[in-house]
Amino acid sequence: MKTYLDCFPCFMRQALFAAKISTDDVMLQRKVLNRVAEELTRFPLDATPVEMGEKIHAIVKEITGNKDPYKDEKRKYNEIAINMLPRLREIVNESSDRLLSAIRIAIAGNIIDFGSLTDFNIENSLEHALNVDFAIFDYDEFRSLLNSAREVMYIGDNAGEVCFDRVLVEELNRMGKKVYFITREEPVINDITLEDAYFCRLHEIAKVMSSGSTAPGTIIKHTNKEFKDLFYRVPMIISKGQGNYETLSNEKRPIFFLLKVKCSVVARDIGAGKMDIVLKYNLK
Amino acid sequence: MKTYLDCFPCFMRQALFAAKISTDDVMLQRKVLNRVAEELTRFPLDATPVEMGEKIHAIVKEITGNKDPYKDEKRKYNEIAINMLPRLREIVNESSDRLLSAIRIAIAGNIIDFGSLTDFNIENSLEHALNVDFAIFDYDEFRSLLNSAREVMYIGDNAGEVCFDRVLVEELNRMGKKVYFITREEPVINDITLEDAYFCRLHEIAKVMSSGSTAPGTIIKHTNKEFKDLFYRVPMIISKGQGNYETLSNEKRPIFFLLKVKCSVVARDIGAGKMDIVLKYNLK
Numbered sequence: 001m002k003t004y005l006d007c008f009p010c011f012m013r014q015a016l017f018a019a020k021i022s023t024d025d026v027m028l029q030r031k032v033l034n035r036v037a038e039e040l041t042r043f044p045l046d047a048t049p050v051e052m053g054e055k056i057h058a059i060v061k062e063i064t065g066n067k068d069p070y071k072d073e074k075r076k077y078n079e080i081a082i083n084m085l086p087r088l089r090e091i092v093n094e095s096s097d098r099l100l101s102a103i104r105i106a107i108a109g110n111i112i113d114f115g116s117l118t119d120f121n122i123e124n125s126l127e128h129a130l131n132v133d134f135a136i137f138d139y140d141e142f143r144s145l146l147n148s149a150r151e152v153m154y155i156g157d158n159a160g161e162v163c164f165d166r167v168l169v170e171e172l173n174r175m176g177k178k179v180y181f182i183t184r185e186e187p188v189i190n191d192i193t194l195e196d197a198y199f200c201r202l203h204e205i206a207k208v209m210s211s212g213s214t215a216p217g218t219i220i221k222h223t224n225k226e227f228k229d230l231f232y233r234v235p236m237i238i239s240k241g242q243g244n245y246e247t248l249s250n251e252k253r254p255i256f257f258l259l260k261v262k263c264s265v266v267a268r269d270i271g272a273g274k275m276d277i278v279l280k281y282n283l284k
Numbered sequence: 285m286k287t288y289l290d291c292f293p294c295f296m297r298q299a300l301f302a303a304k305i306s307t308d309d310v311m312l313q314r315k316v317l318n319r320v321a322e323e324l325t326r327f328p329l330d331a332t333p334v335e336m337g338e339k340i341h342a343i344v345k346e347i348t349g350n351k352d353p354y355k356d357e358k359r360k361y362n363e364i365a366i367n368m369l370p371r372l373r374e375i376v377n378e379s380s381d382r383l384l385s386a387i388r389i390a391i392a393g394n395i396i397d398f399g400s401l402t403d404f405n406i407e408n409s410l411e412h413a414l415n416v417d418f419a420i421f422d423y424d425e426f427r428s429l430l431n432s433a434r435e436v437m438y439i440g441d442n443a444g445e446v447c448f449d450r451v452l453v454e455e456l457n458r459m460g461k462k463v464y465f466i467t468r469e470e471p472v473i474n475d476i477t478l479e480d481a482y483f484c485r486l487h488e489i490a491k492v493m494s495s496g497s498t499a500p501g502t503i504i505k506h507t508n509k510e511f512k513d514l515f516y517r518v519p520m521i522i523s524k525g526q527g528n529y530e531t532l533s534n535e536k537r538p539i540f541f542l543l544k545v546k547c548s549v550v551a552r553d554i555g556a557g558k559m560d561i562v563l564k565y566n567l568k
Contacts, residue, residue, distance in 0.1 A: 005310065005313055006300065009294070009296035011296075012295075012296050013293035016289055016293060019289075026289065030289060033292050034325040037292075037322070037324045038321070038322075040317070040318070040321045041318040041321050041322060
């Protein structure tokens with residue numbers, strides 16, 4: 001997905017929010033905004049918004065010296081979500097379509113996104129994702145490809161959300177699939193790193209690995225060799241959230257985007273409304 | 285009021301909105317955002333947000349060549365509002381406190397503000413302003429000062445809103461006060477100019493004059509001599525809206541700020557909540 005001018009005010013908003021969470025020093029916050037404003041003037045619109053996001057959070061880290069400002073929020077939402085696991089599993093167990101319920105649960109967890117939102121309600125998101133119609137629903141293609149696939153790459157998105165992802169990974173396991181669960185290389189916003197995947201014990205049910213990306217998305221050219229080899233080899237890829245959609249939507253790979261749409265720019269690009277839930281096949 | 289860092293994303297939002305309403309050319313819109321981003325890096329936080337607003341809209345005009353992008357919107361809301369006048373007058377006539385009702389109506393009109401909002405509902409705003417409690421209510425001081433004042437300066441804010449102001453000016457007339465009704469010098473956002481005051485025939489009930497300010501507020505150092513002489517002489521000043529509040533809140537003059545709070549920064553500064561209605565005396 002390319003960058004729209006509508007992203008520009010949002011870049012400043014993200015920069016300010018990250019600066020504030022990183023330091024109380026208003027002069028440092030101002031310095032962050034100034035550097036981001038300068039970067040904006042040079043940023044090419046054919047790059048993805050995530051590439052600007054990467055710059056923003058690198059600037060915040062450099063200027064404030066805070067390498068993981070969302071650390072407490074990540075821990076908080078990991079703990080909230082892991083405590084919900086028994087209930088989430090029960091929903092799947094009581095469902096007439098286990099796979100679809102697990103997909104809905106994974107999407108519900110995508111509300112835990114400090115890149116797009118500063119305030120959210122997990123219970124409302126769960127209730128909504130379990131009951132609402134999908135705006136885009138390529139479930140037939142999902143089941144069909146999954147039938148023939150022995151391996152699935154699952155590109156995660158955020159801390160907390162990862163415990164919701166676990167429910168879907170468990171279901172994939174149950175169906176006999178080998179899952180590669182992908183995290184970011186280092187902390188950026190509240191995106192998952194290896195540590196978050198381990199927290200939710202994903203390594204017990206999947207091969208957990210980092211993409212090598214330090215951006216809040218998956219910029220293929222910045223990923224490591226191991227990720228790239230897998231990405232171009234596996235028969236099926238599940239991509240969670242907006243950042244992964246923004247960076248992977250133009251890749252000609254069998255990717256299913258599972259997300260909750262949280263901004264009007266992604267909404268327009270993907271062809272859905274804000275707060276809609278989406279299961280979109282990239283090669284359709 | 286000083287500028288807060290929270291204003292920065294909003295400056296970009298305002299710039300983008302004004303650029304879009306001024307031209308369909310995305311490259312020109314981008315040029316506007318780049319120039320605004322550059323200006324942001326140099327903007328002193330002890331200046332008022334309106335001073336940045338003035339720069340933004342000057343940049344939009346210069347780059348797009350569109351000197352009055354809100355012309356159609358201004359006409360539209362002038363016409364909507366003038367058609368509401370008989371009903372607004374009836375509300376005052378049927379009221380047990382004519383002056384307070386007229387104040388509430390004037391504040392209701394302050395919703396017509398393209399600087400803060402891109403979407404609003406006038407009927408809801410009227411209903412709200414007529415019924416809700418004021419967050420700040422210096423009405424005793426207002427009545428008391430008005431009792432002794434023979435002349436009142438009334439600094440208007442937006443097109444459309446001016447017809448709501450008319451109801452309060454009529455009430456001031458009825459009480460035997462001479463009113464100086466102040467507009468901006470030239471079009472900026474949907475702020476009133478002389479033309480809008482004439483449209484609502486304010487010149488029949490007040491002395492209509494421009495402050496000389498080309499900003500969406502009243503930056504005293506940029507006002508004309510006639511305005512300044514009056515501003516420092518009249519015993520009572522009514523100031524409408526956020527832009528006038530932002531630029532006049534530090535002036536040691538007997539100003540009453542009448543406004544609907546539309547942004548969280550003004551809310552925090554004035555000590556009220558978003559969407560609250562306020563009647564605040566500056567010298568209290």
